[in-house]
Amino acid sequence: MNFTLKIWRQKSPDEKGRFVTYEAHDVGSGMSFLEMLDGVNQGLIAKDEEPVAFEQDCREGICGSCSLVINGIPHGPDRGMSTCQLYMRRFPDGAVITIEPWRARAFPIIKDLVVDRRALDRVMQAGGYVSVNTGGAVDGNVLLIEKDQAETAMDAASCIGCGACVAACKNASAMLFVAAKVSHLALLPQGKPERTRRVKAMLDAMDREGFGSCGNQYECEAVCPKRISVRFIATLNREYLRAGVVESGLPAEPESPHAESA
Amino acid sequence: MARPSHHFQSAVGRKVVMALSGLGLVLYVIFHMLGNLQVFEGSHALNGYAAMLRDMPILLWTARIGLLSLAALHIVLAIQLTLRNRRARPVAYAVREYRQASFASRTMVVSGLILLLFILFHLLHLTAGVIDPSSADRLDTEGHRDVYGKIVHAFQNPFIVACYLTGQLGLGLHLNHAVTSSLQTLGLERAAFNRLIKAAGPTVALLVVLGNVAIILAIFLGIVRG
Numbered sequence: 150m151n152f153t154l155k156i157w158r159q160k161s162p163d164e165k166g167r168f169v170t171y172e173a174h175d176v177g178s179g180m181s182f183l184e185m186l187d188g189v190n191q192g193l194i195a196k197d198e199e200p201v202a203f204e205q206d207c208r209e210g211i212c213g214s215c216s217l218v219i220n221g222i223p224h225g226p227d228r229g230m231s232t233c234q235l236y237m238r239r240f241p242d243g244a245v246i247t248i249e250p251w252r253a254r255a256f257p258i259i260k261d262l263v264v265d266r267r268a269l270d271r272v273m274q275a276g277g278y279v280s281v282n283t284g285g286a287v288d289g290n291v292l293l294i295e296k297d298q299a300e301t302a303m304d305a306a307s308c309i310g311c312g313a314c315v316a317a318c319k320n321a322s323a324m325l326f327v328a329a330k331v332s333h334l335a336l337l338p339q340g341k342p343e344r345t346r347r348v349k350a351m352l353d354a355m356d357r358e359g360f361g362s363c364g365n366q367y368e369c370e371a372v373c374p375k376r377i378s379v380r381f382i383a384t385l386n387r388e389y390l391r392a393g394v395v396e397s398g399l400p401a402e403p404e405s406p407h408a409e410s411a
Numbered sequence: 412m413a414r415p416s417h418h419f420q421s422a423v424g425r426k427v428v429m430a431l432s433g434l435g436l437v438l439y440v441i442f443h444m445l446g447n448l449q450v451f452e453g454s455h456a457l458n459g460y461a462a463m464l465r466d467m468p469i470l471l472w473t474a475r476i477g478l479l480s481l482a483a484l485h486i487v488l489a490i491q492l493t494l495r496n497r498r499a500r501p502v503a504y505a506v507r508e509y510r511q512a513s514f515a516s517r518t519m520v521v522s523g524l525i526l527l528l529f530i531l532f533h534l535l536h537l538t539a540g541v542i543d544p545s546s547a548d549r550l551d552t553e554g555h556r557d558v559y560g561k562i563v564h565a566f567q568n569p570f571i572v573a574c575y576l577t578g579q580l581g582l583g584l585h586l587n588h589a590v591t592s593s594l595q596t597l598g599l600e601r602a603a604f605n606r607l608i609k610a611a612g613p614t615v616a617l618l619v620v621l622g623n624v625a626i627i628l629a630i631f632l633g634i635v636r637g
Contacts, residue, residue, distance in 0.1 A: 155505075168505065221508035228510075247506045254499050319512070320496035322422075352421050361499030362422035362492050364516065365592035371510035380600045386423060387598025393418040 213309030320361025529578030
C-alpha cells in the first residue's frame, strides 16, 4: 500500500510549524500506524534528514504515550483504541493522511508531533493523597465493596492519561480526564476521606493549566481509547456541587488537633 | 466559613450557574408558550389572561426583572466561558472531524445570538410596541387591552412572521442541546434515566417550537382570524 502523509513539522516549541508532505511506499496492510511512521523515518534517516518526532512506548494500547490526530480524529478512525493499535488496512490504498499533534494551550508542542502533557500530571498531583494505613496488609474482605461499585470505579480507573479527550474537545477541556480520576477515587471507600478537597483541588488545577470548560458535546468519549463514559463527567459535576455544600458548613480554619479531647 | 461564591468562580461553577439560569428561562418559555396557546380559544380567553397577568403588577415586575437578570447572567457567563474556551486552543486543527457532537451542540453560540436578537425584536415589537406602532393598544369590548387583536394583526405581516419563525429556529436549536446538557452539568445521571435525560432536550425543544409555530402559522394562514 502507498500513502501520502501530510505531517506537522515543528523544530522547537518557539518555532513556527508547517505541514510537510511525505510519501510512504510499500506499506504492509498489517503494519500499525506507528510502524508505518517508523518506515517513513528510516527513509528520512537514509536521506540524512531529520526524522519525524512522535511519542510511543508500549505499542499495545495501555501506556497512553502515543497520540496523533489522524485526519482530524485523535487516535484515528477506530473507536476505543490508541494510535499504536491502528492498522494501515483501515485506510484505502493511496489515501492522503493528515497527521497533527494534540492541539491545546495546556499541551505546548515540544517537537513535531510531540507535545508536553505534564499539565495532566500536575492536575493529578493537585489531587493529593488517599488515606491508606501503613503497617501489615489489611485482611481480605475487611472493606466490603459492592460489585457494581468496584466495576464502575475500575471503568473510570482505566484512563491511561493519553490526553485524547483534550485533543478532541472543541474547548480543549480536560473534563473527561479529571472526571475519570475523581470518580475512580470518590467511588471507593479508600478515596472517600479526601473527596471534598480532591475534587476542588483538581478542578482548580485544571483551570489553572489553561484547559477549557465542558460543552457536553461528548467528542471526548468518542475518541477515548479506553471508552470512558461521559457519565463520569456528571459524577464529577455532582462531586463538585457536593463539595460546595459540604465545605460551606466547615470551619475555614481547622481547629487545633487537641480541641476535641479537651 | 468558606465562601460559597468562590465555588462558582471555577469553570464548572460558572457552568452550573449557566445551567440553572438557563433552566429558569426554559421554564418561562414553556409557560409562555402554554399561556399563548389561548389564542385558539378566542379573544375573550387571551385578553382575559393578559389582563389577569397585568392585574398583578408585583408578580409581573418580579417576573420581568427576574427574567432579565437570569438572561443577563446567562449571557455574561456564556461570553466569559466562550472566550476562555477559545484561548484554550490557540492553534486550530487543519483537519477536524466530529464523531458524535450534535449539530445543535456545535451551534450554541449562533443559536444563542439568534435567540438574543429575536428576544430584543420580540420585546420591541409586542411589549414596547416600537416596531409596529400601528398596532397600538386598543381595548376590546370588555375593556381589556386587545392583545388578541394585536397578535392577529402582527402575524398577518410576512416580514414579522419570518422574523418570528427564525427566532423559533434559534430557540429550537438552542434548547435541543441546552436542556440535556444542563442536566449533565448539574450532575444528574443515573443509568435508568439516561434515555429520559437524553430525550429531554429534543422533546422540550420540539414541544415549545411546535406550540409557538402553531400560533404564528394559524394566524398567518387565516385559520385564526381577528
